[in-house]
Every structure is written in structure tokens, then in C-alpha cells.
Amino acid sequence: MKKKWNGKVYKNHLWTCATASTVPEFERAMKNLKEFNKDCHKYLDDIPPRHWARSHFTGRAVSDVLLNNMCEVLNRWLVDARDKPIITSLEYVREYLMKRIVNVLGNIKKHNGILTPYATKQFEVIKKDASKLTVLWSGSQQYQVNGLHGEQVVVDFGTRECACRRWEITGIPCKHVVACLYNLAANDDQVSPPDQGGAPEHWLHPVYKMETWRKTYTFTMKPVNVPPRIRATAGRPKKNRKKGLEESDNISKDGRLSKKGVQMQSSYYREFGHNNRGCTNGGTSKKRTSEAGGSGSAKKSKKDARA
Known part of the structure; x- marks a missing residue:
């Protein structure tokens, strides 16, 4: 109502209707409002008076x-x-x-x-x-x-x-x-x-x-015990439980770390499935690598000399 019909006159009409304690007083106040402004009266009349007028309170x-x-x-x-x-x-x-x-x-x-x-x-x-x-x-x-x-x-x-x-x-x-x-x-x-x-x-x-x-x-209201706040550490919290040394899967029988589950790779040909010791072409590949390195160094020396 304040957005459409603002001012002290409208406010007085509203309070006269709202504070009336009997139905006849309320009806007289609403009649006076209707004579003053029909649109404002219709707005208030559409709202059940039991929600806002004392005259209709139980x-x-x-x-x-x-x-x-x-x-x-x-x-x-x-x-x-x-x-x-x-x-x-x-x-x-x-x-x-x-x-x-x-x-x-x-x-x-x-x-x-x-x-x-x-x-x-x-x-x-x-x-x-x-x-x-x-x-x-x-x-x-x-x-x-x-x-x-x-x-x-x-x-x-x-x-x-x-x-x-x-x-x-x-x-x-x-x-x-x-x-x-x-x-x-x-x-x-x-x-x-x-x-x-x-x-x-x-x-x-x-x-x-x-x-x-x-x-x-x-x-x-009774007081409540609240435990002290624990400051969280940086980073994402770990979900898996930390295992002890005696229950770790990476310890072999002789006490050394086991390579179980680790994929081997040969450093000669960079092939997976075996290491240098198990590589059948280890010596040959090693020789070829050194020769290739030497040839490359010779070519580089000749190029530098020409320059």
C-alpha cells in the first residue's frame, strides 16, 4: 500500500481501520476510506481483515x-x-x-x-x-x-x-x-x-x-562442550591409511626394497620387458653407440675446420 498510496493521510486512514476494536467502527473507517480513494479501499478490502484489523481478532x-x-x-x-x-x-x-x-x-x-x-x-x-x-x-x-x-x-x-x-x-x-x-x-x-x-x-x-x-x-539454555579446532594441513588430505614398515608390500625377505610391479627397461635400446643384464644385444648396441658417437664427432671437427 505504501508504494501506491504514500503519505500521512493514507497512513491515518489505514491506522484508523486497523486499530478499530469493533466491527461497526471498522466499517465506518473503511467507508471513509472509500469516499477518499476507491482504489485504495478496494486494495484493503481484498485482504481478509482478520489478518490486519483488531476488530476481527478472535x-x-x-x-x-x-x-x-x-x-x-x-x-x-x-x-x-x-x-x-x-x-x-x-x-x-x-x-x-x-x-x-x-x-x-x-x-x-x-x-x-x-x-x-x-x-x-x-x-x-x-x-x-x-x-x-x-x-x-x-x-x-x-x-x-x-x-x-x-x-x-x-x-x-x-x-x-x-x-x-x-x-x-x-x-x-x-x-x-x-x-x-x-x-x-x-x-x-x-x-x-x-x-x-x-x-x-x-x-x-x-x-x-x-x-x-x-x-x-x-x-x-545449557552450555555445550566444544572440542578445540584443529588446523588443517596444506594440500589435499590423504584417504589411504599409512602402512607400517612390517606390513609394507615393497619389502622383500632379505630386507631390501622389492621391485615387484615395476616395469623393466633396457638402457641400450630403451626396450621394455628386460634390463641391461638381460639384453641379448647389449655389447653390439654399445659398440654401435660409441661408433656413432665418434663418427659424429669427426664430422663436426671437419665442419669446424672448414669454417
Whole structure:
């Protein structure tokens, strides 16, 4: 979408559609985009909204994350291991996970609250916004919550649902739910079971609890023994086993090197199959060779004299 329809206006339209938590809000945002640009609206409408819009999230993942920042962070730290051999690359990943887990364990020891640091920060903002709302009890497990800008939603504690769907999607009670919890506490009603301390934080999904965070990191990466590297020698490595002196095939019975398998050649006629001792024309050939050498020397002397 950024390649075809770039700019802040298109970006705002996209985020309005993506961050809408209810289907009616999503449809209104898509309608506004259609009035602004029909081609851009058709491009987004062809993509199933369950892949990119909060309004169509089921809540099974207990998350409203729209970006892949978690994957990008991991990819950033593992980019140096891409061009390495597979064993070296896996060792790089293992060592990174070891350091990552140790850092998280250090953060766990520093935090003693009911919720994780991220959930604590988010819930503090929600509680601050909840103090500005008014609540009406229906006499059952349903409440009506009115906002400052005329908004009016229904909270059902029986099904743990709110009309804004934020509680259902994220697992964190929205400002409407927290406002109802404040109303319960003001009327001396039990906000949560007595064994849990009666705090609104216990209405969050277990994934945001410190207890769950500790259980997640009970399994650590173990160190591995790696033998020292052996520097390879120059040249092509030999495949055949080196034989000992006593098992060599080239040693004869008298201790001398055997010529078994070596092809004999006569130095007289350069014939194969026999040596000088077995050559029948050894003397004759030797004489002819010397005579030929002498004749050649005489001819060369006469030529030099003429010159």
C-alpha cells in the first residue's frame, strides 16, 4: 500500500481501520476510506481483515499487536549468523538465547508486583482513564458505563466481555471494566476473591501475571562442550591409511626394497620387458653407440675446420 498510496493521510486512514476494536467502527473507517480513494479501499478490502484489523481478532492470542516488531528484533540480533556454516550459526543462536534468558531472569528478580512490568504500566493508564467514567448497575452481572463524549457501553462480568471488545481481545480489562470494579469497591462489594487480595489486577489474563512469567523462564539454555579446532594441513588430505614398515608390500625377505610391479627397461635400446643384464644385444648396441658417437664427432671437427 505504501508504494501506491504514500503519505500521512493514507497512513491515518489505514491506522484508523486497523486499530478499530469493533466491527461497526471498522466499517465506518473503511467507508471513509472509500469516499477518499476507491482504489485504495478496494486494495484493503481484498485482504481478509482478520489478518490486519483488531476488530476481527478472535482473542485467542490474547494480544492486539498489529506489527511484527517482535520478529524484527529477533532478526536484528541473528543477522550476523546468517552467512556462517550451519553448526556455527546454530551455536550463535544458542549463545544469544542463553544471554537473553539470563537478562530476563535478572528483570524478574527486580520486579515483585502482581503483574509483569509491561502489564503494570498499561494497567496504570487504564485505571487513570477509568476514574473519569460513570457506572450504572442493572441489578445483575451487567453494567452500563457512560463516557465523557457520550459513549455508552455494556460490561458483562458473567461472560467477561465489554462492548468495546478490548477486554476480549487483549485479556486486560478496559477502562469500562475497571470503572465497574471501582463501583463494586465503593459499594463494599467483593472486587475479586478474598484469597487473591481483592485487587483489580487479578482480573487480567494469566499471561500478564508474574507467576506465569516465572514459569516461562524456568527452562534455560545449557552450555555445550566444544572440542578445540584443529588446523588443517596444506594440500589435499590423504584417504589411504599409512602402512607400517612390517606390513609394507615393497619389502622383500632379505630386507631390501622389492621391485615387484615395476616395469623393466633396457638402457641400450630403451626396450621394455628386460634390463641391461638381460639384453641379448647389449655389447653390439654399445659398440654401435660409441661408433656413432665418434663418427659424429669427426664430422663436426671437419665442419669446424672448414669454417
